[in-house]
Amino acid sequence: MANLGGAREWARAFIESHLTEGAKVIDATMGNGHDTVWLAKLVGETGKVYAFDVQPEAIANTKKRLEDENLLHRACLYLKGHENIGLTVRSMVDAAVFNLGWLPGFEKSVRTKCDTTLSAVNQALSMLKIGGIMTICVYPGHQEGDEELKALTEWAQNLNEKQFDALIFRYANISKKPPVLIAVTKRK
Numbered sequence: 358m359a360n361l362g363g364a365r366e367w368a369r370a371f372i373e374s375h376l377t378e379g380a381k382v383i384d385a386t387m388g389n390g391h392d393t394v395w396l397a398k399l400v401g402e403t404g405k406v407y408a409f410d411v412q413p414e415a416i417a418n419t420k421k422r423l424e425d426e427n428l429l430h431r432a433c434l435y436l437k438g439h440e441n442i443g444l445t446v447r448s449m450v451d452a453a454v455f456n457l458g459w460l461p462g463f464e465k466s467v468r469t470k471c472d473t474t475l476s477a478v479n480q481a482l483s484m485l486k487i488g489g490i491m492t493i494c495v496y497p498g499h500q501e502g503d504e505e506l507k508a509l510t511e512w513a514q515n516l517n518e519k520q521f522d523a524l525i526f527r528y529a530n531i532s533k534k535p536p537v538l539i540a541v542t543k544r545k
């Protein structure tokens with residue numbers, strides 16, 4: 358890890374500075390549940406985390422992790438692709454967290470894909486409350502990751518500046534394509 362941290366740490370710092378007790382949050386890529394548990398702690402007893410993944414193992418691992426911390430009641434776990442967020446979560450949300458790619462230690466072929474990622478970030482954006490935030494950690498260096506970074510960079514650059522603030526955080530001088538953070542807040 359470089360001294361200035363990495364995409365996941367930057368994402369966590371942004372989310373932690375925005376969320377308060379009672380927040381509703383989407384975890385669009387549940388994976389092993391590390392982010393779901395972290396978010397469940399942040400939203401407190403009155404908040405809710407809506408977490409999505411396409412792999413049964415992700416649900417099982419996340420459920421176990423939440424149970425171990427007595428946090429399961431703060432989360433709704435969906436065995437669905439995040440391209441179904443809009444049909445599934447029926448309320449506006451304070452934040453949406455995307456951590457793209459594949460589940461470490463599992464089948465790499467089950468990974469996020471450009472088309473469904475774009476669909477999901479657009480759905481999540483339309484569900485963000487004013488003042489809400491979305492973070493997207495993107496992992497270039499393999500085909501889908503490179504495609505996602507290109508498409509999401511264009512997507513972020515084209516967001517209406519009157520309605521959104523969009524940032525792209527990346528290292529300027531590291532050649533081996535470290536993860537990139539895209540963060541968007543809804544201004545109005």
Ligand SMILES: C[S@@+](CC[C@H](N)C(=O)[O-])C[C@H]1O[C@@H](n2cnc3c(N)ncnc32)[C@H](O)[C@@H]1O
Pocket residue numbers: 385386387388389390391392393409410411412415437438439440456457458459460461467468469470473
């Ligand atoms: C890098 S991992 C997420 C790590 C996770 N946030 C954590 O804290 O452990 C990416 C996850 O995205 C999931 N994924 C792939 N396609 C998806 C889709 N269409 N919708 C939701 N999740 C998807 C993968 O199964 C994988 O678990």
